Amino acid sequence: MIKISSFFTIFLFFFLSSFGQQPIIQNIASRNNLSLNGKWNYIIDPYENGFYDYRREAFDQSKSKVGGYYDDKRSVDKSELIEYNFDKSPTLKVPADWNSQEERLSLYEGTVWYRKLFMAKPLTGKRYVIYFAAANYESHVYLNGKKLGMHKGGFTPFQFEVTDLLKAGENSLVVKVDNTRKKDEVPTINTDWWNYGGITRDVFLAELPDTYIHDYKVQLAKGNANFIDGFVQLNGITKSQKVTINIPEIALSFSVNTDEKGYADIKQAVKKLTYWSPENPKLYQVKISSETDEVNDKIGFRTIETKGKDILLNGKSVFLRGISLHDENPLIPGRPRSEGDLRMLLTWAKELNCNFVRLAHYPHNEEMVRLADEMGLLVWAEVPVYWTIAWENPDTYNNAQNQLSDLITRDKNRASVIIWSVGNETPLSDPRNKFMGNLVDRARSLDNTRLVSAALELHRDGNKVIVDDVLGEKLDLASFNEYAGWYWGGTPKEITKYYFDIKYQKPVVITEFGGDALAGFHADADTKFSEEYQQALYESQFKILSSIDGLRGMTPWILVDFRSPRRPHPIYQEFWNRKGLISDTGKKKKAFFTLSDYYNKLSKSFNQKK
Ligand code: GCB
Numbered sequence: 001m002i003k004i005s006s007f008f009t010i011f012l013f014f015f016l017s018s019f020g021q022q023p024i025i026q027n028i029a030s031r032n033n034l035s036l037n038g039k040w041n042y043i044i045d046p047y048e049n050g051f052y053d054y055r056r057e058a059f060d061q062s063k064s065k066v067g068g069y070y071d072d073k074r075s076v077d078k079s080e081l082i083e084y085n086f087d088k089s090p091t092l093k094v095p096a097d098w099n100s101q102e103e104r105l106s107l108y109e110g111t112v113w114y115r116k117l118f119m120a121k122p123l124t125g126k127r128y129v130i131y132f133a134a135a136n137y138e139s140h141v142y143l144n145g146k147k148l149g150m151h152k153g154g155f156t157p158f159q160f161e162v163t164d165l166l167k168a169g170e171n172s173l174v175v176k177v178d179n180t181r182k183k184d185e186v187p188t189i190n191t192d193w194w195n196y197g198g199i200t201r202d203v204f205l206a207e208l209p210d211t212y213i214h215d216y217k218v219q220l221a222k223g224n225a226n227f228i229d230g231f232v233q234l235n236g237i238t239k240s241q242k243v244t245i246n247i248p249e250i251a252l253s254f255s256v257n258t259d260e261k262g263y264a265d266i267k268q269a270v271k272k273l274t275y276w277s278p279e280n281p282k283l284y285q286v287k288i289s290s291e292t293d294e295v296n297d298k299i300g301f302r303t304i305e306t307k308g309k310d311i312l313l314n315g316k317s318v319f320l321r322g323i324s325l326h327d328e329n330p331l332i333p334g335r336p337r338s339e340g341d342l343r344m345l346l347t348w349a350k351e352l353n354c355n356f357v358r359l360a361h362y363p364h365n366e367e368m369v370r371l372a373d374e375m376g377l378l379v380w381a382e383v384p385v386y387w388t389i390a391w392e393n394p395d396t397y398n399n400a401q402n403q404l405s406d407l408i409t410r411d412k413n414r415a416s417v418i419i420w421s422v423g424n425e426t427p428l429s430d431p432r433n434k435f436m437g438n439l440v441d442r443a444r445s446l447d448n449t450r451l452v453s454a455a456l457e458l459h460r461d462g463n464k465v466i467v468d469d470v471l472g473e474k475l476d477l478a479s480f481n482e483y484a485g486w487y488w489g490g491t492p493k494e495i496t497k498y499y500f501d502i503k504y505q506k507p508v509v510i511t512e513f514g515g516d517a518l519a520g521f522h523a524d525a526d527t528k529f530s531e532e533y534q535q536a537l538y539e540s541q542f543k544i545l546s547s548i549d550g551l552r553g554m555t556p557w558i559l560v561d562f563r564s565p566r567r568p569h570p571i572y573q574e575f576w577n578r579k580g581l582i583s584d585t586g587k588k589k590k591a592f593f594t595l596s597d598y599y600n601k602l603s604k605s606f607n608q609k610k
Helices: 006-019 339-351 366-375 394-411 430-446 470-474 492-497 531-546 590-609
Strands: 032-035 038-044 091-094 111-120 126-132 138-143 146-152 158-161 169-178 203-209 212-217 224-235 242-247 252-257 263-269 284-289 294-299 304-307 310-313 320-325 356-359 378-382 417-424 451-455 459-461 464-467 478-481 499-502 508-512 551-554
Touching (some): 111 203, 126 138, 138 158, 146 158, 212 294, 242 263, 310 551, 320 339, 320 378, 320 508, 339 366, 356 366, 366 394, 394 417, 394 430, 430 451, 430 470, 451 508
Parallel strands (some): 320 356, 320 551, 356 378, 464 499, 508 551
Antiparallel strands (some): 038 091, 038 111, 111 169, 126 203, 138 169, 212 224, 224 263, 242 252
């Protein structure tokens, strides 16, 4: 164990015991890190024998706290009974879902224990944090037999300070990951995507100075393209420090002084900026240095606002030529594992002539959003408040709010992100309106510079398609999913009779439309699941949507076919949702080219009009 001052030990003790999991550290991946990716030994534990004793009492709640698999015991005495053995257990790769790696786990939902041994050389005066970019869904984390804490939510990062538990030499990190679907969780038991389990994103040990830059926001102020409005937050003992923000390319350097809580506002006039846009995704090197720490980031500056039925990016009208995406790359297959997997998805979006992506239905990888920054794609970012949720359970609300807060905390410096979405297709009721309304307020209180929306539902009266969900009053956009020609309304040629009655004087962004097509299945345009049907459906959709006054964008459903347990058709689906414009083997369907042509024309005509 490393030596640290007793004051520091006491501080850490209170810090760890009172918080367990710490609030997210901004840009932690850029720190001095030891990667814990790679092979982890695992034990499948459907009955949770490694967590509960035979009376179903949790070992880690017992007095002795021993007996759980997290002890990572090895037998030293031949008469000793130990019924597990990580050293001799098989391995899974991290980051990755377990379903795609191991036949026995392809349909598994439950607990898997992961164990990683790693060597560390902790230095006196440094602090150490173990960071998980995501694990689905509930994770209990233990270092050298001691519980660090628990995290719920399959798509947001979490971390634990381990300064006083990290050993010089070998360390054992054990994580119990459970992807059991539960009614009161977020998402709930019912979704149209695969419940991939496991440690699905990067894991590392980060080294930080004793007082470090915990969080910062360096973004343009709402409605002022010449003013940076943000903050910096230090964590540690030396809370009052001078912090300097430096953007060398525009020769800007200024300082702020943090208060006794380690906090300072950043308010600074700024000139000569080249604004970030999809056409010119300009990012600046930004250096933030305190007396004890330094962090570097690449940040773009832009404004986003609505005016009547218009969306203005850097003060200019923009049409959001988008596509929806899941965090899944079927060519891998499963959850993406590397930057290349993510870049492939965004490159396809670019080929479609998109300037916008909807990252549905939950927070995607931070790396994805950084790539969108770099490649010039605007982003709709969402939390998994999807379909039905236990609207009246306060724990469920807190969980949803935590996921939203973590998403906003993580991605608030990304110029690409212009919209926070608080959910998708949630059925109307008073408790739901309250729940969703509170999430909207929460998003606005954390970030007043971006738009807030949700993918709403519609209803029909004859040929009239009505969008009048009360939640829409609180949102910045009129955004809704619309499945004419697939779930209702007849064949593609029959749907052109529909027209829209949208109750709000706001820009309209259609968050979904589409239909399934099995790549390579050709028939006439009335035959469901054929490429021709999907193509005709897109063409008819363009006709009906273009009549909407204030149409300012769309994200058809979806870029690539994705796995879904709800799609059992033995010929056309085989547990794939086939609404992709690209198949599970990477083949572009006819509708891919239809949409790319449409967007190409739209980019020219919309620019000319404005
Ligand atoms: C929807 C959902 C999306 C589904 C899609 C479909 O409305 O928002 O998650 O996958 O429809 O294919 O039915």
